[in-house]
Amino acid sequence: MSCTTRMCATSCSMSNAVGEAMGQLNIRISYEHSEIDFEVVYSFLSTAYWCAGIRREVLERAIAGSLVVGAFVTNEAGNEEQVGFIRIISDGATFAYMCDVFVLEPYRGQGVSRRMLAAADAHPEITSTRRWMLATLDAHKVYEKTGFTPLASPVRWMERISDRALWHTPE
Secondary structure (H helix, E strand, O other): OOOOOHHHHHHHHOOOOEEEEEOOEEEEEEOOHHHOOHHHHHHHHOOOOOOOOEOHHHHHHHHHOOEEEEEEEEOOOOOEEEEEEEEEEEOOOOEEEEEEEEEOHHHOOOOHHHHHHHHHHHOOOOOOOOEEEOOOOOOHHHHHOOOOOOOOOHHHOOOOOOOHHHOEOOO
């Protein structure tokens, strides 16, 4: 996947891959769109409860228009593989919506999400962000450890869901 968005220009031009040992697992984090393994991301997200059935081209556009955080490890064969992902939608100054967050099952509980969330906070294009948002069904405890709380004023927030046919794979 190439870097084509205005918000991606800085992160794609910099070498921003950092590795750190966390126990036995060496996790490398990258902000580079070109390093994201779209097949891994699409395979996971197309079956995830929050976007099951999302069309391939819709996800490609979503990723191209967003900031990304990818987590990578070296497998037993010595090959690097993607094991986690975060997509961030932001105005680059005051607001960021973190979505499509996942860590592949075999790598959960090994610090991958902690490293990705820290990298999202440190992303050079959104370090001054005033408000971060996310939605989760079952990972509240994970996000609370990084400062997320329930909405202080949920009555102020609204949503509008588009027609499913616009983004969902026909059955």
